[in-house]
Amino acid sequence: MPKITYIESTGEQRTIDVQKGLSVMEGAIQNKIPGIDADCGGGMACATCHVYVKEEWFNKLPKAEDGEQDMIDMAYEPKKNSRLSCQLIVSDELDGMVVTTPTKQT
Amino acid sequence: MIKTDVVIVGAGPVGLFAVHQLGIKGLKSEVIDNLDKAGGQCIELYPDKPIYDIAGIPECTGEELTKNLLDQIKPFKTNFHFNERVQEIKNDGNNWILKTSKNKIFSSPNIIIAGGVGSFEPRKLSVKDAEKYEDKNVFYSVTDKNKFKGKKISIFGGGDSALDWALELSKIANVTLIHRREEFRGAPHTLGELKKIGKVDIKTKYQLASIEGGEKIKSINIKSDDGKETQIETDYILSFFGLIMKLGPISEWGLNMDKKTIKVNTENFETNKKGIFAIGDICTYPGKLKLILSGFHEGALASVECFKRARPNEKYRFEFTTSSKEIQARLGVKNK
Structure with missing residues (x-):
């Protein structure tokens, strides 16, 4: 199973096996990773699963669609490497990906 | 009861x-x-x-x-x-x-x-002091637009609320519209209108970095992705980052x-x-x-x-x- 590393804003780090086909958000929720709220449940409607994707991985991801960018506008402290983790689908290519969660989601 | x-x-x-x-x-x-x-x-x-x-x-x-x-x-x-x-x-x-x-x-x-x-x-601004000025110089909705007459207004957001209020308030105030990227989520024709009239200073690829002032807000600093900072004299901040x-x-x-x-x-x-x-x-x-x-x-x-x-x-x-x-x-x- 691909491994995804979630780093909290405090620096605390957890590496989790996430089943292929699940989103990075679902991997976090199922494993009770703090820092990802996912209030809308993955509908790209709330921006509370916002993460920063480490540069080298950010460039490997399919580009965010307009709807995702629109939501990132409203996220807490968005940066260049911001994504909504509900839109990042885990695959073998993303094995080892590292994401950091913002200091808070709202 | x-x-x-x-x-x-x-x-x-x-x-x-x-x-x-x-x-x-x-x-x-x-x-x-x-x-x-x-x-x-x-x-x-x-x-x-x-x-x-x-x-x-x-x-x-x-x-x-x-x-x-x-x-x-x-x-x-x-x-x-x-x-x-x-x-x-x-x-x-x-x-x-x-x-x-x-x-x-x-x-x-x-x-x-x-x-x-x-x-x-409403989603609130995260910078320090935003809370201190809330309902005085920082607003998340507009109830009485006359308050902004002749003032310097900085509006944040890329959706319809931000665009509509930028257009509306530009008739009575000095408006700067600040948004984190070049694309706007709001209706393209409102944005077109804003650009055509040319009264609103549109600053894209910028986000709010800090608020300066004492009792009242004097100015704000906005920061671009590449770290460039700009100061804007501001009386009121309107922030529209949805709910x-x-x-x-x-x-x-x-x-x-x-x-x-x-x-x-x-x-x-x-x-x-x-x-x-x-x-x-x-x-x-x-x-x-x-x-x-x-x-x-x-x-x-x-x-x-x-x-x-x-x-x-x-x-x-x-x-x-x-x-x-x-x-x-x-x-x-x-x-x-």
Whole structure:
């Protein structure tokens, strides 16, 4: 199973096996990773699963669609490497990906 | 004090259908919602997005679903209490006493919490001091535009609210519109209009970095992705980053919770408190799916227990809408 590393804003780090086909958000929720709220449940409607994707991985991801960018506008402290983790689908290519969660989601 | 059979907290699709399920059983409900209209997430988050998994409706938008649900419950003449949030509840024998943010008092044997992920509130600016100036120099909505006459206004956001207010206020004030990227989410023709009139200073790829001032705001600093900072003289900040959902006082009602959701049994969706039910996205149980259709089912089952509590001396009889004369009378159906 691909491994995804979630780093909290405090620096605390957890590496989790996430089943292929699940989103990075679902991997976090199922494993009770703090820092990802996912209030809308993955509908790209709330921006509370916002993460920063480490540069080298950010460039490997399919580009965010307009709807995702629109939501990132409203996220807490968005940066260049911001994504909504509900839109990042885990695959073998993303094995080892590292994401950091913002200091808070709202 | 308003006495009723059931108080429903939340006017989203699940709360609205609960009105129906209670109504056909002859129960009266009052609905309270923090928003200014019915529809909940369907209206606030995705009014135009098609939904494809409402049973029997191949495709509809959040707005259409809300309208249809409102039509469906019309016969029950339900009272809605909008722009209000339930602040406190307390137990009074078999009844619950609820107090809202507008100090309205309700008394009812049943409370159905259909609160989604909580009540909607504006997303606040995160920089230091934004809170200090809130409602003085920092606003998340406009109630009186005359206040901004002749002033320097910095507007943040890329949606329709930001664009519309930039256009509107540019007629009476000096407006700077700041947005984090070049693309705007709002209507392209409003943006076109803004550019054509040319009165609004549009700064893209910038975000708010800090607020400077004493009693009042004097200026703000905005920062680009590559670290470039610019100072803008500012009297007022208007920020339009949409709405977020906050659970609010519900978390203090002594209900068994799992993170931001309320634990219920799957027989009648009652919480650990007798007479308090939770349905829709806000409830949790093994296997829970956050689907509108699940919320409809949950409301139907909860309404049965509500009946038993509201009518302790009557026997509950399960009936179909297709055949029950009583239900049809409640729905105002004229029998042929």
